[in-house]
Amino acid sequence: MEVAVIVAVVVVLALVVLLAVLVQRRRRAGGVISVETRSRARERRGTGRRT
Amino acid sequence: MSPRQLLLRASDLIGRPVVTIDEGEDVAEVKDVVYGTADAAVLGFTLNRRGFLGGPMREVVAWSDAAAVGRHAVMIATAGAITANDDLLQDVRASRRRNVLGSDVITDAGQRLGKVTDVVVLVDERPEVVGYEITGGDVLSPRGSGRVFVPLPDTLAVSGEALMVPAAVSDFVTDDLAGFGAAVERFRQHLGTTS
Numbered sequence: 001m002e003v004a005v006i007v008a009v010v011v012v013l014a015l016v017v018l019l020a021v022l023v024q025r026r027r028r029a030g031g032v033i034s035v036e037t038r039s040r041a042r043e044r045r046g047t048g049r050r051t
Numbered sequence: 052m053s054p055r056q057l058l059l060r061a062s063d064l065i066g067r068p069v070v071t072i073d074e075g076e077d078v079a080e081v082k083d084v085v086y087g088t089a090d091a092a093v094l095g096f097t098l099n100r101r102g103f104l105g106g107p108m109r110e111v112v113a114w115s116d117a118a119a120v121g122r123h124a125v126m127i128a129t130a131g132a133i134t135a136n137d138d139l140l141q142d143v144r145a146s147r148r149r150n151v152l153g154s155d156v157i158t159d160a161g162q163r164l165g166k167v168t169d170v171v172v173l174v175d176e177r178p179e180v181v182g183y184e185i186t187g188g189d190v191l192s193p194r195g196s197g198r199v200f201v202p203l204p205d206t207l208a209v210s211g212e213a214l215m216v217p218a219a220v221s222d223f224v225t226d227d228l229a230g231f232g233a234a235v236e237r238f239r240q241h242l243g244t245t246s
Contacts, residue, residue: 024103024104024106027106027107028082028099028105028106028107030065030066030081030082030083030084030097030099031065031083031084031150031151031152032061032083032084032085032086032150032151032152032169032170032180033083033084033085033086033097033143033146033149033150033151034085034086034087034088034146034149034151034207035085035086035087035088035094035142035143035145035146035149036087036088036089036142036145036146
């Protein structure tokens with residue numbers, strides 16, 4: 001009984017650590033972001049109204 | 052390409068340390084490379100805190116505040132170059148963190164060229180995105196590596212989830228990053244003569 005509890009606790013802790021590692025990797029993952037600058041967006045909206 | 056210019060993959064910059072020149076201290080890591088769709092200019096970087104447990108920072112480094120960008124680090128004059136309320140941060144939030152890695156590239160003739168696996172940045176006084184590294188499409192690698200570099204015009208078109216390029220780009224594809232700068236120049240000259 002005690003062994004089963006210990007094994008269960010260890011398994012749960014391992015899963016928590018694994019989940020934390022995965023979440024942290026995802027949070028830190030980088031990329032290349034394309035943005036439309038606000039000045040460009042304003043310019044485009046202004047052009048849109050005129051046409 | 053002048054000797055002071057440097058061609059880099061964006062992935063070479065991601066995870067690199069941001070180092071202050073005045074104290075030589077690693078103050079952050081590059082998380083995202085941010086560029087503008089209007090003129091392909093690199094606008095700056097979002098940041099992670101240093102170390103495995105360091106998460107994303109609210110602050111960014113605008114390109115204008117970077118003293119130098121090399122293969123191994125982004126240099127800033129002082130830690131004050133990392134700013135919290137920059138225009139760049141608001142542009143990034145407004146863009147909903149649109150990551151071009153994994154996006155489809157299609158020509159204006161409707162041909163799918165492949166998916167973006169990396170972005171090529173020309174580091175200069177005015178750094179810009181000059182090409183995509185793509186894989187898995189209709190364009191075949193000259194040497195069969197399956198990965199090619201596609202030059203970009205100096206203005207970019209982005210539509211929904213797809214990145215659009217002129218159909219003529221397929222004549223200027225290369226699988227060699229070292230010779231890619233020349234391919235970009237030839238492609239832009241070609242666009243200049245045909246427009």
